[in-house]
Amino acid sequence: MSVWLSHHFHALAAAIKRLTRTPTGSLLSIAVIGIAFSLPAGIYVLLENLQSLSGQFSGAPQLSLFLKLDADSEAVAEIESRLKQHPDVGRFTFIPKGAALEQLKQSNDWGDVMDGLERNPLPDAFVLSTRNISPERLEALRTELVKLPQVEHAQLDSAWAKRLDALLKLGRAGVLMLAALLSFSLVAVAFNTIRLQIMTMRDEIEVSKLIGATRGFIRRPFLYFGAIQGAVGGAAAWLIISWGIHMADEQLKHLMNLYEVNFRLYHLSLEDSLSLLLLSALLGWIGAWLSVTYQLGRIEPR
Numbered sequence: 001m002s003v004w005l006s007h008h009f010h011a012l013a014a015a016i017k018r019l020t021r022t023p024t025g026s027l028l029s030i031a032v033i034g035i036a037f038s039l040p041a042g043i044y045v046l047l048e049n050l051q052s053l054s055g056q057f058s059g060a061p062q063l064s065l066f067l068k069l070d071a072d073s074e075a076v077a078e079i080e081s082r083l084k085q086h087p088d089v090g091r092f093t094f095i096p097k098g099a100a101l102e103q104l105k106q107s108n109d110w111g112d113v114m115d116g117l118e119r120n121p122l123p124d125a126f127v128l129s130t131r132n133i134s135p136e137r138l139e140a141l142r143t144e145l146v147k148l149p150q151v152e153h154a155q156l157d158s159a160w161a162k163r164l165d166a167l168l169k170l171g172r173a174g175v176l177m178l179a180a181l182l183s184f185s186l187v188a189v190a191f192n193t194i195r196l197q198i199m200t201m202r203d204e205i206e207v208s209k210l211i212g213a214t215r216g217f218i219r220r221p222f223l224y225f226g227a228i229q230g231a232v233g234g235a236a237a238w239l240i241i242s243w244g245i246h247m248a249d250e251q252l253k254h255l256m257n258l259y260e261v262n263f264r265l266y267h268l269s270l271e272d273s274l275s276l277l278l279l280s281a282l283l284g285w286i287g288a289w290l291s292v293t294y295q296l297g298r299i300e301p302r
Contacts, residue, residue: 008220015224018197026229029193033186033233037280038240040179041268045241047171049265063138065126065145066153075150076124082148083128088141092128123152183283186233190226190287197222198295205296215296222292223285230284234277242267 019026067075076094083089130138138156146154198205208218249265268276 011220012224014221015228018225019228029189029229030233030236032189033230033280034236034240036182036185037234037237037276040175040182041237041276042241042244043175045268047168063128063130063142064155065151067124068150068152069123071124071150079126079148083126088130088137090129092126095125095127097122097124186230186280186283187287190230190284191291194222194226194288194291195295198292218296219292223288226284226288227281231277231281234280238268238273238276
């Protein structure tokens with residue numbers, strides 16, 4: 001076990017030494033990887049912020065709960081208590097049937113009709129906004145609330161939310177396509193970098209094979225090099241996104257103040273950040289593995 005760890009430690013040290021031996025070339029490769037990864041990751045952050053921002057405007061979807069005509073004050077109090085405790089319910093307003101009738105009487109279109117009625121045909125109602133604008137979650141919430149005691153009907157205004165959700169899904173599909181294409185470019189960068197290194201070390205590799213070095217022993221430092229280069233490139237992408245969010249957030253703050261909305265752009269979560277670093281390291285490792293496997297097959301001791 002100690003021998004295995006020693007081999008990996010020396011391979012890691014050799015990879016770091018090679019990375020620092022040519023700082024200009026290494027920095028250029030890392031910059032290419034960072035810029036390539038910052039594009040899909042940055043668009044992903046933009047879409048997530050857009051979804052979060054849309055829920056803070058007055059156009060957020062509303063759910064109206066219409067109670068039965070014979071609902072009493074106890075039923076109203078019970079429903080109000082449940083709405084306060086529900087995690088998906090934001091603000092809500094209770095509209096008594098008397099207030100709704102008076103509002104209709106003041107309308108030019110319905111005033112005369114309402115005056116001719118002997119009794120109030122309108123029910124009590126709750127109008128509430130939701131914290132989650134996902135069409136699936138909104139429909140599940142409507143189905144849940146309509147089962148409450150003394151609730152006759154639940155009407156959901158979610159047409160705009162469905163359109164927004166469709167646009168966000170289209171944007172995420174575009175991000176996945178862009179990420180796939182740029183991931184291929186990262187593999188290509190790692191492949192070409194390792195190929196050039198192997199060409200400059202051809203004589204050393206031939207001697208290593210002559211004295212009995214295995215392919216795994218020869219391959220190991222190059223794999224570490226590709227993984228480290230990819231991980232550092234992912235960290236560069238994270239810094240680029242962080243800088244972009246900081247610059248945009250300062251300008252967005254003034255715009256949001258005009259709409260009296262308290263909103264700040266958020267960065268990649270810890271889980272997303274770790275995924276970015278691990279993915280970039282994995283792609284660098286794959287590019288290095290492909291390159292060294294291909295090149296070692298062409299190098300034989302003379």
